[in-house]
Amino acid sequence: MEKIFGLPSTVLEQMTHQFCPGCGHGIVDSLLMHELEEMGVKENTAIVWPVGCSPMAGSVSTINQVSAAHGRAAAVATGLKRSSKDTFVICYQGDGDLAAIGTAETIHAANRGENITVIFGNNSIYGMTGGQMAPTTMLGQLSTTTQSGRNSEQHGNPIRMAEIIAGLEAPKFVARYSVHDAKHVMQTKQGIKKALEVNKNGGYSFIEVVTMCPTGWKMTPEQSVKKIVEENLKVFPLGVLKEVD
Template sequence: MEDVKIEDVIKIEDIIKQENLVFSKTKNLTDKTMSFCPGCGHGVAHRITMEVLEEMGISEDTIGIAPVGCSVLAYEFMNIDMQQAAHGRAPAVATGLKRVYPDKYVFTYQGDGDLAAIGTGETIHACNRGENIVIIFVNNGIYGMTGGQMAPTTLAGMKTSTSPYGRDVETMGAPLKITEVVALLPGTCYVTRQSVHTPGNVRKAKKAIRKAFENQKAKKGLSFIEIVSNCNSGWKMTPVDSNKWMEENMFPFYPLGDIKDEFKLLQK
């Protein structure tokens, strides 16, 4: 068979036309290539957060707080004013900022090691005070940036570089359901657990983030959004396998859905 090149049949110039444009990247993301591993959920979580700000028309009034961890460079990709906080301290930094700018929007974007290990104190107390901020918590059960060590949310029996024989809950403690903990605190208005591994879940997660910022607009207090995500590099799987593993192992322990809304617990 004769070689037929695709570009001979379909001319790209015929496709890239204004009238054919059905999707574009939000202006709230920079053009910088993201540093996340291909297949990781962080990029999607970044995008839907930035889309929400644009759709609500609050980009110019929003300041984000980046953590230490895989998303330490969030400020390279999010095209808004940003501060980078010390490991675990983002809720305190956000508190300090929000208290002097009560009419601006402030959110933190943190991973599990940052939020649920070294920053547990800052997380609990910001939630307990009901700081009028949004916390976006990406839980992939591992320290991705430092090379796959055990996190507070690592599942029982899960192998990581610092639990090479699996997490032994007898000696290493059980995985911490920090989201259920903060749901019990009076200051949290809205607490939910989402994922971004399917188109449907991305839509639900984005809706949750929108609701969180609407809560901040209405000065209701703290909204806490956990996004259970894969870490295909840290879990040493392909992106597809990691999402399947996440559904089969992470979701039974970290079930998706709203935990608290309008200050009322929805689950026991």
């Protein structure tokens, strides 16, 4: 019998990941693991996983792994790549990490055009610490620190990181995807592939992926998908924001 689908060798079959049911991080990580295998770069890749839910895929990945402090992934990646040009360097970060505490590192690594790929899982919440407001939380969204819903007067508006990065000169590929249904998962896979190709050819690429956090949102996985379509994608429109050949 022909095997038509299996785990890539970049994922350990004997280990189980720790993501909650309905979480989008696992889908994005899985796509990344498949792409790294398909591109044949798994032996010389280092993934920088900082603090939050995003690094939990590390426990099931066979790719060389670096932990960074909260928000500092792009700075770590800068030092790593500058000192080892043959290493394929990827940051995988969440929104509390990339869009709050790590905005300086994120923007300046992009502005310098570091030869790295940043994958940004945007689930509009601090998942790991129990559901606090993130910079990407929707207006009106409940969180443990916006118990009457986020309002712009007190908390500001959701921040659009991909648009900010796309406004810089150096980045070569900046796009936003979503993993709320199969069609969009496949589009995300193509986006990650494109971002990694840009990396391979020498340039900075940034992929934002809108993902679900049913636990943080206090919703079922099904309700979370509905929220993405009805709310999140209206604030975070999908598409390629910048592409330089």
